[in-house]
Amino acid sequence: MVAIGKNDYRAFDELHERYSKRLLFFMLKMLNHDEERAQDLLQDLFLKIVERPHLFDTSKKFYTWIFTVAANMCRTEHRNNKKEISTDEIADSGNRQSPTDLIAQVDARVFNEHLGRALDELQYEHRETFVLRFQEGFSINEIAVMMNCSVGTVKSRIYYTTRKLALDLEEFRPLLKRM
Amino acid sequence: MEDNYLIQELVEHKNFTELTNDERQMVLKEISQEEYESRRSILQSTRAFLQAGINKTQPSQDTKKRAAALMQVKKQEQKGIAGFIGYRIPAYAAVAAILILAFMLPLFYANEKPATKYVAMVDTVYREAEPKTVYDTVIKEKETVRYVNVPVVKYVEVKNNDSQSATNLAARIEVPTGGIVPTVVLAKEQLRDQLKNIGKSSSEQEELNKFLVSSQ
Numbered sequence: 001m002v003a004i005g006k007n008d009y010r011a012f013d014e015l016h017e018r019y020s021k022r023l024l025f026f027m028l029k030m031l032n033h034d035e036e037r038a039q040d041l042l043q044d045l046f047l048k049i050v051e052r053p054h055l056f057d058t059s060k061k062f063y064t065w066i067f068t069v070a071a072n073m074c075r076t077e078h079r080n081n082k083k084e085i086s087t088d089e090i091a092d093s094g095n096r097q098s099p100t101d102l103i104a105q106v107d108a109r110v111f112n113e114h115l116g117r118a119l120d121e122l123q124y125e126h127r128e129t130f131v132l133r134f135q136e137g138f139s140i141n142e143i144a145v146m147m148n149c150s151v152g153t154v155k156s157r158i159y160y161t162t163r164k165l166a167l168d169l170e171e172f173r174p175l176l177k178r179m
Numbered sequence: 180m181e182d183n184y185l186i187q188e189l190v191e192h193k194n195f196t197e198l199t200n201d202e203r204q205m206v207l208k209e210i211s212q213e214e215y216e217s218r219r220s221i222l223q224s225t226r227a228f229l230q231a232g233i234n235k236t237q238p239s240q241d242t243k244k245r246a247a248a249l250m251q252v253k254k255q256e257q258k259g260i261a262g263f264i265g266y267r268i269p270a271y272a273a274v275a276a277i278l279i280l281a282f283m284l285p286l287f288y289a290n291e292k293p294a295t296k297y298v299a300m301v302d303t304v305y306r307e308a309e310p311k312t313v314y315d316t317v318i319k320e321k322e323t324v325r326y327v328n329v330p331v332v333k334y335v336e337v338k339n340n341d342s343q344s345a346t347n348l349a350a351r352i353e354v355p356t357g358g359i360v361p362t363v364v365l366a367k368e369q370l371r372d373q374l375k376n377i378g379k380s381s382s383e384q385e386e387l388n389k390f391l392v393s394s395q
Contacts, residue, residue: 007250013243020238025229028236043242050246050253112228119225134222135229155184162187165225166218173213176220 004053016046019063022136023070029131030074032120037081041073067136068146071128078124111172118168122161129157182209190218 003011020042027038045066049056056065119127128147132138133154140158144151169176186206189198195215198206206215 007254009247009250012246012250016238016243016246020242021233021236024236024238025233029229029232039239042238043245046242046246047249050249111224112231115221115224115228116232130225131229134226135233155187159183159187162190162218162222166214166221169221170217173217173220176217176224 004049012046012050015049015062019066020046023066026067026070026131026135027074029119029135030071030124030128031077037077041070041077045070045073063136064138064142064146067132067138071132071146074128075124111169111175114169114172115165118165121168122164126157126161129154130161133158186210186215190215191222194219 004015023045024038024042027041028035031037031041048069049066056062119130122130125147129143132143132146133140138146140151140154143154147154182205186209189202189206193202195203195206195212206212210218
């Protein structure tokens with residue numbers, strides 16, 4: 001970030017290479033796979049880094065900081081754009097097959113499809129917590145700071161989200177045992 | 180909640196078979212072994228699913244181009260400001276400039292005449308304003324002509340014998356003998372003195388009053 005402050009393009013390129021994919025996927029998850037919005041937000045985020053590198057506190061971890069900024073941007077976007085895709089819409093959007101059919105032709109692809117949908121159906125805050133924890137591997141304390149909530153809230157969200165996903169994907173237990 | 184999260188942590192990190200007896204007992208109080216394994220499989224699958232998703236994403240390269248252009252603009256801006264601030268001149272030129280300023284400044288002030296200053300001896304004089312009298316009632320004198328009755332003095336001649344022989348009260352009033360006496364002389368005081376002796380009765384008093392009135 002110090003190098004970016006001195007307008008060193010190579011430093012920026014390095015940051016982009018390291019984090020852009022992870023950030024974009026996180027944004028896609030939080031914005032219900034709206035590719036255009038996610039790309040725009042990602043671009044805004046990186047341009048902010050170039051314009052105002054002094055906003056970054058060098059005493060903090062860059063990884064945590066950039067994800068905090070990204071999470072805040074997504075939250076603002078989510079609040080501003082009230083047209084949230086309803087869970088029914090998500091459920092009906094694909095050709096969801098019945099569990100009995102699935103057992104017959106299960107494979108990792110189908111399971112992933114259902115897992116992705118189950119994640120998308122989660123409440124915004126639960127999804128955000130879960131993705132930060134299991135996609136990026138942030139600690140409970142880090143997530144609490146990033147989301148500006150208590151550690152207990154983060155723990156509770158993770159516990160109930162795991163339980164909900166296990167219930168939603170119960171039909172895949174035989175497959176999961178083999179995986 | 181703490182127990183629940185302890186189970187969650189175990190699910191994240193250990194297979195059911197790797198649990199200690201205490202941990203296993205604690206887990207089995209809340210959920211079955213199958214449920215535990217199911218949750219663990221879901222978490223592991225989710226991690227793999229999310230990691231695979233990251234690799235599939237393709238961030239726009241436009242960001243890099245725009246960032247490069249922005250950096251270029253910033254460089255030029257900083258160059259302009261830094262060029263002005265960081266402009267270097269020889270040391271002798273700087274010293275000469277300071278010396279010139281040091282000599283020139285007194286010359287500017289030498290030609291200045293001391294300005295006349297006016298000092299106020301008395302700053303402020305306070306004068307009490309006289310209260311303005313407002314008259315509620317205005318009395319105006321009006322000249323009027325009034326007619327009054329003026330007593331007419333009549334002179335009568337009184338004889339000594341008449342006074343003695345008079346039967347009425349008026350005739351009995353003693354008057355100085357041997358001359359003309361104005362009726363006015365028969366003043367109230369004299370009359371009253373005389374009346375002390377005469378006219379004791381109410382009828383006489385009344386008659387006397389009538390006389391006094393008529394004599395005025």
